[in-house]
Amino acid sequence: MADRPVVLLGVTGGIAAYKAAELLRGLQKAGMEVRVIMTRSATQFVGPIMFEALSGAPVRLDHVSELRNDSKITHVEDAQEADILVVAPATANTLAKMANGVADNLLTSMILAFGKTVVIAPAMNTNMWQHPATQQNVAVLRERGVFVVEPGAGELACGDYGSGRMAEPDSIVAEVKLRLQVQRKRDLRGLRVLITAGGTREPIDAVRFIGNRSSGKMGFALARAAFDRGAAVQLIEANVDMPAVPGVLQIETPTAGAMHAEVMKRLPETDILIMAAAVADYRVADGPAGGKIGKGRDEWAIGLEATTDILCDVSAHHQGQFLVGFAAEYGLEGLGRARSKMEHKQLDMIVFNDISRSDIxxxxxxxxxxxxxxxxxxxxxxxxxxxxxxxxxxxxxxxxRARQGETPLPA
Ligand SMILES: Cc1cc2nc3c(=O)[nH]c(=O)nc-3n(C[C@H](O)[C@H](O)[C@H](O)COP(=O)(O)O)c2cc1C
Structure with a gap:
């Protein structure tokens, strides 16, 4: 990355296009060089001359040659020269194209050719924002690693009051700064990180299981971020329905027993273990029934037995690895239980989250x-x-790092 990070700012055709000028100034004030690309529709809201004057660089437009003055192809070369791509405002239309890999204009071609971080700031009327199609497109983009600066609520250009208003330029600048900082960080380089994610399922018979609601999103986010920071990452996952994380070795372990075996196998070659998975505490005693158990009884009691506590086994066998657990507790009073779990299992860190709240x-x-x-x-x-x-x-x-000052991690 050059000393002054280069930001590609994609402006699409919504009323909030005028706010992109303030955003451009904010990015410049934060020390970034900004190059603007406008969709054809965006030019109907604001003129390219304003962005050209503010950025001090030619504005890339859809409807002019795809060859630059140096005869290089704009969407490929500009993409290579930039550190981050920001689409603000991002219309519902451009979001839909992004989610589907459509490349029918210069900006969407650039987005596909861009292998680095993409940040979007959607802006639209409340109904457009809340439409299931838009929400699904945003979810797809998020899962693919696009960073979304959520729109806020307020008075919209159409006169309505509701959600869909583009986030304030200051918040978008803050997000871009954070993403650039992360790109610069390579503080896990040379370290081997083992992460568990998802929720295990303990079979009752061929079709039924005892499971939990963990989606695996937290573990996947950790895996992606650890890889970006230079670590060699292995991700042991249970029943996660998410796209693969580029650069990360993924191992599927549907049950607590399978996850336990994989963690213990890989522990000797691990420097940092992060246990973000929700692992079943109990499984069916004597193993699952063969085939499908039929109905025809009024009551059905299933005998359960405890699974092996992976972290307890890890702490009994670990050799200096940095151990991180997660504690999903109901209510803030669970904080004390999380702390004693950390002490009892000899963890270096525990991440507490309160599962009594539905919004997190x-x-x-x-x-x-x-x-x-x-x-x-x-x-x-x-x-x-x-x-x-x-x-x-x-x-x-x-x-x-602090610990490495005292005793080095295993080589
Ligand atoms: C006056 C006016 C305002 C619009 N504002 C928005 C908007 O805020 N957000 C949005 O998603 N679409 C908005 N649209 C619709 C887009 O301009 C339209 O979907 C266009 O095709 C977007 O093209 P682009 O994504 O290539 O820039 C607006 C249209 C008009 C005529």
């Missing part, structure tokens, strides 16, 4: 956590799981 945690894109170590407690306010993952890794990297 299980199955949500958001979380709010407390990161506990023996010496400290850090509250991380409600934020997208990607941001929470970065903050957890900041804390881990700091603690591992």
């Amino acid at each position: 945690g299980f199955d949500s894109d958001y979380n709010e956590v407390r990161i506990l170590t023996r010496e400290s407690e850090v509250l991380v306010d409600k934020a997208p799981k990607e941001t929470i993952a970065e903050i957890i890794l900041d804390n881990i990297a700091q603690a591992v």
Whole structure:
């Protein structure tokens, strides 16, 4: 990355296009060089001359040659030269194209050719924003690793009051700064990180199981962020319905027993273990029945037996690995239980989250956590799981570095 990071700012055709000028100024003030690409529709809202004057660089437009003055292809070369791509405002139309890999104009071609971080700031009328199609497109993009600066609520250009108003330029600048900082960080380089994610399922018979609501989003966000920071990452996952994380070795372990075996097998080649999976505490005693158990009884009692506690086994066998557990507890009073779990299982860190809240945690894109170590407690306010993952890794990297000063991690 050059000293001054280069931002490609894609402006699409919504009323909030005028706010892109303020955003451009904010990015420049934060020390970034900005190059603007406008869709044809955006030019009907604001003129390219304004962006050209503010950015001091030619504005890329849809309807002019795809060859630059140096005869290189614009959407490929510009993409290579930039550090981050920001689409603000992002219309419902452009979001839909992005989610479907459509490349029918310069901006959408650029987005496909761009292998680095993409940030979007949607802006539209409330009904457009809340439409299931738009919500699904945003979810697809988020799962693919696009960072979404959520629109806020307020008075919209159409006169309505509701959600869909583009986030304030200051919040978008803050997100871009955070993403660039993460790209610059390579503080986990050379470290081997093992992460568990998802929720295990214990079979009752061939079709039924005892499971939990963990989606795996937190563990996947951690895996992606750890890889971006230079770690060699292995992800042991149970029943997660999410796209693969590029660069990360993924191992499927549907049950607590399978996950336990994989963790123990890989532990000797691990420097940092992060147990973000929700692992079943009990499984069916004597194993699952063969075939499908038929109905025809009024009551059915299933005998359960405890599964092996993976973290207890790890702490009995570990050789200096940095151990991080997660504690999903009901209500803030669970904080004390999380702390004693950390002590009892000899963990270096435990991430506490309160599952009594419906707006965070299980199955949500958001979380709010407390990161506990023996010496400290850090509250991380409600934020997208990607941001929470970065903050957890900041804390881990700091603690591992501090420890390396005392005893080096295994080579
Ligand atoms: C006056 C007016 C305002 C519009 N505002 C928005 C908007 O805020 N958000 C949006 O998603 N679409 C908005 N649209 C619709 C888009 O301009 C339209 O979907 C267009 O095809 C977007 O093209 P683009 O995504 O290539 O820029 C508006 C259209 C008009 C005529």
